[in-house]
Amino acid sequence: FDVNQRPDQTGMASSLFGKVVLMFGRICSFFAAFFGLLLITTLTSCTATYKVDTLAMVPSIDGSVSARSRLAKSIFLGSVGGSGTLHMPGLATVSASEFRKALELSLSRAGFLASNQKTGRYRLDAFLIEVIQRDAGPTFNVDAVTRYKFTNASGAVLLQEVITSETSANVGEIAAGGSAYLERVIKSNIYALLRRLNQIDRRRGG
Secondary structure, eight states: OOTTOOOOHHHHHHHHHHHHHHHHHHHHHHHHHHHHHHHHHHHHHTTOOOOOOGGGGSOOOOTTTSOOTTTTTOEEEEEEEEOBOOSSTTOOOBOHHHHHHHHHHHHHHHTOBOSSTTTOSEEEEEEEEEEEEOSOSSEEEEEEEEEEEEEETTOOEEEEEEEEEEEEEEHHHHHTTOOHHHHHHHHHHHHHHHHHHHHHHHHOOO
C-alpha cells in the first residue's frame, strides 16, 4: 500500500456526477407529476362542471355557535350575493343561491333563523367576495373571503366584518373533479360567522 498514492479522481468525479444526475431526475419527476396533474385538470374541465353539495357546507353545531335566548329564532336573511371558485375553467363553483341555502340551513340548525321575515328582528346580509388560492405547489391553501353585515330592526349595525377562512387542498383532489375543498372552506367561513353571532348574543341583545 503506497501512502503517497493519490485518490482516484476519475472515480470521485463519476460518483459526484451520478448523484447530480439522480437528484436532477427526481426534480424532473416531481415537476412532471405536478404539471401532469394540471394538464389533467385543464382537459377534464373542458367537458365537466362540478357541483357543490349544499349540505356539506353546513357546519356541525355546538355550544359555541348555537343561539341563546336573545337571538334565538330572530334572524332573517336579507341580501346574499357573490360566488366563489378557483380561477380555473370548469371547476366547482359556489353560486349565490347555493351559498344562501347553506347559510339558511346553518342559521336554522344553530337556532338563529326566524320563521319568516316578519318575525325576524335582525337582518343578516352576506356577500361571498372570492375564493382564492394563496400559494402554489402540489398542496396549497384555499381562502374564502366573505363580507357580513348584521343589523337590528332600527338599522343599527351590530356586526360588519369580512371573514376569511382557509383550508388545504391538493392538485390531485382538484384534478379528480372534487368540490370537497370548496365545501370545506365555505363551511369554515359559516362556522366563524355563527361564532360571532353567538358572541353578540352573549354580550347584548341589540
